[in-house]
Amino acid sequence: MGSAVTPPPSRLFGTDGVRGLANDELTPELALRVAAAAVRVLPSRGERPIAVVGRDPRASGEMLEAAVCAGLASAGADVLRLGVLPTPAVAYLTAELGADLGVMLSASHNPMPDNGIKIFAAGGHKLPDSAEDDIALQLDAQAPRPTGAAVGRIRDLADGGSRYIEHLLSTVSDRLDGIRLVVDCAHGAASAVAPELYRRAGAEVIVIAAEPDGLNINDGVGSTHLDVLRAAVREHGADLGIAHDGDADRCLAVDAAGEIVDGDQLMAVLAIAMKDAGTLTEDTLVATVMSNLGLHLAMREQGINVLTTAVGDRYVLQLLRERKLALGGEQSGHVVFPAFATTGDGLLTALQVLSRMASTGKSLAELVGVMQRLPQVLINVRVSDKRVAQAENVQKAVAAAEAELGQTGRVLLRSSGTEPLVRVMVEAPTADQAQLIADQLSTVVRDHH
Helix, strand or coil: CCCCCCCCHHHHCECCEEEEEECCCECHHHHHHHHHHHHHHCCCCCCCCEEEEEECCCCHHHHHHHHHHHHHHHCCCEEEEEEECCHHHHHHHHHHCCCCEEEEECCCCCCCCEEEEEEEEHHHEECCHHHHHHHHHCCCCCCCCCCHHHCCCEEECCCHHHHHHHHHHCCCCCCCCCCEEEEECCCCCCCCHHHHHHHHCCCEEEEECCCCCCCCCCCCCCCCCCHHHHHHHHHHCCCEEEEECCCCCCEEEEECCCCEECHHHHHHHHHHHHHHHCCCHHHEEEEECCCCHHHHHHHHHCCCEEEEECCCHHHHHHHHHHHCCCCEECCCCCEECCCCCCCCCHHHHHHHHHHHHHHHCCCHHHHHCCCCCCCEEEEEEECCCHHHHHCHHHHHHHHHHHHHHHHHCEEEEEECCCCCEEEEEEECCCHHHHHHHHHHHHHHHHHCC
16 A cells, blocks of 8 residues: 555656555555655745645545645645646646645546646746655655644635636637637536636637536546547537546647547647747747657748657656747647746647637638648557667668658657557558558567567
């Protein structure tokens, strides 16, 4: 059980916080210790650190919120409890309220039984690996505990959601009057704020999957299950559909015909809009190696440079900050606008796309038409040794496939960071060619001894 053994630092924090099956791997005892350790590790700007805590609506969030608040207060931090809000709202409020740290309880798009702890440093920034490791090492430290008046206090902040909505509305100047949209809130953290945001911006909003009961989060709805949204868009004759995940840090869309619009296509629309407005720093977009070649080709045509990072929004964020760039994201719909947010924000992304539709008078399908997605095939090959991806015969097969495709497609082999898998990804002009090459390469990887 999570409380019996302290996991080593490398295992405690994954790519996006501490995640696990709630009350099994991720226990309240562990949550309490992580929260207390975070107060001890993260620098405080005052005598009494201030922490903000938010959560998504999954049932275990109530229990873990109580444990995190107790851990923070036991280490001498005053706690502002935000209740159910999107992850990017917690990041924003951490900065806006001048807090020393923020904590979000969510397992994002994972099933309901899971949960997770994401920690933001002052300013609403994700923690560097070194800070996560320090927290893990401090879990069992016998630090002196405050007593008497030095014990932290816990109070509720009632207007966090409205502050966040006002902030998002301030990022656009175009009204959305005349746009009819369906929003799928995944019975998650955006269930209250997303419909209000889009209505306040002027859109006609039809809401689905916005009745969280603690158990139904991500259950057949949201950005990982788009069929319900596609049907609703067609049924209501809507101009588009917006899908959020459980903690609303991502956004995917559906056009009026029910066609899915992924994060790459949204980034293409947004990059062009920002270039037109003169706000796309160095005319450069940051994407990951998994972004579709169609995005690269479309951006080249528009005079926009694309920089690529490893998979994971933390790497996109890192490059955006290092180079002081203005737009980046992932195919999964995590899109980051550093001018307005420190992390991926699904509501902000949707609002910017809607604003582009309003200012140009174009449909989503017309805007997305600048990019042609190349058929993409991804095969996960189970291996006993992930180094097989670097083997000579495998690299030869990759080189042959790349020669066959030339400029019309691409091949990517990468080892999974978390499982004994090699991921084989092929993009080609036709789905048949992509499938054929991916099958051939997978066989070479599988048969390598």
